[in-house]
Amino acid sequence: MTSPTSGQTFAAGSTVTLAATASDPGGAVSRVEFRVDGNLVNSDTTSPYSFNVTGLASGSHTAQATAFDNGSPALSTATTAVPFTIQGTVQPTIVASPTSLTVASGASGTSTLRLNAAPSSSVTVTLTRSGSTAITASPTSITFNSGNWQSGVNVTFTAATGTAAATSTFTAASSGYTSATVSVTRSGVVTGRVDNPYLGSGVYNNPLWRANAAASGGSAISMQPTGVWLDRISAIGGNGSPTTGTMGLVDHLNEALAQDQANGSTPMAIQIVIYNLPGRDCAALASNGELGPNDLPRYKAEYIDVIAAILRRAEYANLRIVLIIEIDSLPNLVTNVTTRPTGTAACDTMFQNHAYVDGVGYALATFGAIPNVYNYVDAGHHGWLGWDTNFGPSVDMMRTAATASGSTLANVHGFITNTANTSALQEPYIVVDSTTRPSRWIDWNQFNDELTYAQAFRQRAVQAGFDANIGMLIDTSRNGWGGPNRPTGPSTAADLNTRIDASRIDRRIHKGNWCNASGAGLGERPRAAPAAGIDAYVWIKPPGESDGASQEIPNDEGKGFDRMCDPTYGGNPRNNNNMTGALPNAPLSGHWFPAQFQQLLQNAYPPL
Template identity: 65%
Template sequence: MNLWRNLSGRRRAVALAGASALVAGGLVTIPVTAAQAATQCSVDYTTNDWPGGFTANITIKNLGDPVSSWNLGFTFPNGSQRVQQGWAAKFTQSGQNVTATNESWNGSLGSGASTSIGFNGAWSGSNPKPTSFTLNGVVCNGGTPTPSPSNPTPTPSNPTPTPTDPTPSPTGPTTPPGPKVDNPYLNAKGYVNPEWKAKAESVAGGNRVSNNPTAVWIDRIAAINGTPDSSSNGAMGVRDHLDEALRQGAKYIQFVIYNLPGRDCAALASNGELGPNELPKYKSDYIDPIAAIQGDAKYKDLRIINIIEIDSLPNLHTNTGGSPGATAMCDTVKANGAYINGVGYALAKLGAIGNVYNYVDAAHHGWIGWDSNFSPVAGIIKEAATASGSTVNHVHGFIVNTANYSALKEPYFKVTDTVNGQMVRQSKWVDWNFYVDELSFAQAFRNELVSKGFPNSIGMLIDTSRNGWGGTARPTGPGPMTDVNAYVDGSRIDRRIHAGNWCNQAGAGLGERPKAAPEPGIDAYVWVKPPGESDGSSKEIPNNEGKGFDRMCDPTYGGNARNGYSRTGSLDNAPISGAWFPAQFAQLMQNAYPPLS
């Protein structure tokens, strides 16, 4: 699974100094009047400030008639404020007056459509936000500031058109909804998948970890009833696993809901069976049957945890439009609403069942840790959570690092460290990211999601199935202080060649064992990706599961722009995604951290 995406923050970064802080900006909306019936707009202006500099992210929403081109105007309140480097628009500045003109690819804004632009800037003394904006010369009247995170009024960062879809919105639950516990993992025995357990114990030493709970992946329609002839997953279907969970006396069971139309639009190894226009089939043939089984009253005392559509919503920001990582498939599923409405429908249909807990995938720090991705992706997630009959109350929490390798904690360096006057953020490895590990990212992203309107009760999950990075290559202290790259490379426990490498990583190890409530804001460390299941084949392997060959799984590949043209670091002789890969499982046990006894 490709959990790395083009990180547009790289090309927007300049030599900055100081710590990051997300600051809510002005939300300005013009009322509909006869004099201004053609052009109305709202502008969401947010900044991330540091001493002497800032990044501004601006979302423009057209509330009037469609336009084929646009320019946005505003005035800096402070005469020292300057635009230095912009993106997604052509910026000009005269004195305190700034104009941003559309690029060729984002000039068209339909009624209700929006676009996001931004720039890096400099300031001295203070950095107040503009209070007045114009769109095509018409004032977006007001200057009303965006409420603080404790009382947010979010504006979706990348609204997606809602397609005409004859499939009705989800109806009520098959099991009457009841009160949910705050943390379904706490003081609860997890379900051990007997199929994974048998595979784990087929490898020497596997019995040391085979009793840990792992998630069951429902990655195609056939998997609902079981796929005995498949090379990946197993013969047991959803009802089989639920019945086995009851037999085990388990308190919770985890499923991965993973079959969106146009699935994994920026990768090939985990493409799915449904085309980008098959949203009705996703609803009727995939989500509805799963909901019917999970809603059976027989399972009402079992906490059913659904991990919702890994590797989907962040693509709508990082891999669409004019971004260097854009793909035709990602542009298609953004334009037709397949991801937004598919996720919304799944949340509403499954979340209406009283004993079901939905956790939405929220990528990882090495994908959306840049300020140019962080808040916009949270806005897209909010949009999906309120689409197709869903509300934020159908979301119990979020999961990060699913099927990825990012370290839980980096104990020997921090993002705020400096070496010879250079920040850690300037190192090649960190590449201007604001986070260096998953725990700090998960806690910060939780706060951002709450600021977008999700309940303060939401909890985060972190997939620790393969991010242990133990073994002889694990550092025991900070790296040399000779320069910032030597310091970071010598300090980091994440030993990947590049943080963008995601497929069957050589040297990886099992991470923290599944554990409830390990840190503030974290519901659990979980093993959602069953250790030993391949991320993708190291060469093309014909199959009937719709899974392609991605060169990022080829150990001989020299890389691409997404991973800095670095070697992939992938293991050789890997089978297709989801298939059992015993050599990988043996390596994960060997390099486990904490070590296995």
């Protein structure tokens, strides 16, 4: 403890600052608990660890701090109790903490009332309201005695449903005591969506990813926003999985509300990945899911409907909820059916039974009915859909899904490219034209970077009937390709393939390689409106989470072993039978992969 110091004396009625430093060389500190006279008064989860105590009675007291690590089970260590003294007599006072609250329409918040000194007999405190009648308090009468005067009693303030802002002031009073007031404001509900939910908004920082990043040497980026992946039904409630930890959807939304409160008047967006289609990812075993090809009814009732019911809650009405809809699903129905050399029987099944199309349509219709939800549909990446035979048909497939199961095109706010992929944002030293398209690397693709692809995809989608104001997101979480191998200018080699290979930013062996790419680095940091038609650069795939296991690992998550994650595999038609370039010793997809995270830090571009 750094405050108070041993034997320190304070005047009557003083505020006493409790402060401590804490660190864990082998992990991270999850919280520090402060106690006065053995009673818990606060738990602080962020450094610097401190808390101001008011209303302490005259006489001798002790302060103590206990630090807990982030392990399971959590380990802890406590300081020696530090003695201090409050002098003189104290004017009896009612204390409220906090003294002001902002709650959404239909939501609630709490403030704790306590006394500043032990009463000689029971004391009844009554709450009276002034201002708007749209906010109520419960209870409105509290009796304090020797058992609860210091710990206090929580009062719940509830705002009635309504779109207009309202403010009420509650006065807690008792004869002979200085009163306390609590000001409660109902924020006006934002009606209708904004054009770009990222513009002028804070974006949710997942504390679970933050802890992993900070503990792995990534404190410089640990406060960046990343996506929350709901990759199983049980993830909605919080299943201890690597993607959600013990936090379920409600936990993340509540934490987003807390970050929004700390954000002042700035709106708060939260990014959630909807990822549990029946027969998920029919062309890649590493990301298979729990639902079978014919489990569309379960997908609707047990997954989409449950998530939607949570997102509709009034307390979340002012959050900007960005949903990333079903990664790597609809493009498979274009490129990986068996009429193509890259086809699989599983993708044939999902094409024939319409579960992908109907599932995505149902998700879009259900979530699109929630006013503060923004649906962005996955659009692969240029190294998958950029060829003439894939580009237009993929947009058309997405139009088909967006008008299935009762949905309309208006339910699509935009598209996202490059999720969990490493395609370079820009290739400044290569021009795609008739002279370079025949090269081995470009291989007749129309595009050679994600920015050009995303902007063209947007234009093609508008031509297909999507709203003219749709926006694009580009996942830049692992496409920086910095480090010593990054070219600094175009090659002048006479041989076309030699010139392109020496000039390209993306250092993969082939554009079709997608799993734990060796040499990848963090890309552009998340930011809003970075280029024309682009709503934001985002980190939807959290850096440091594996793309798939490099060998078979038994699991209860429905995830198979895909040889594209095996560094010894010689490839298949989807990467033109090249080596995979995958990192070795990778865990299951979504699990923390320290070696990958260290590489992403080292090869970040722009550099850290």
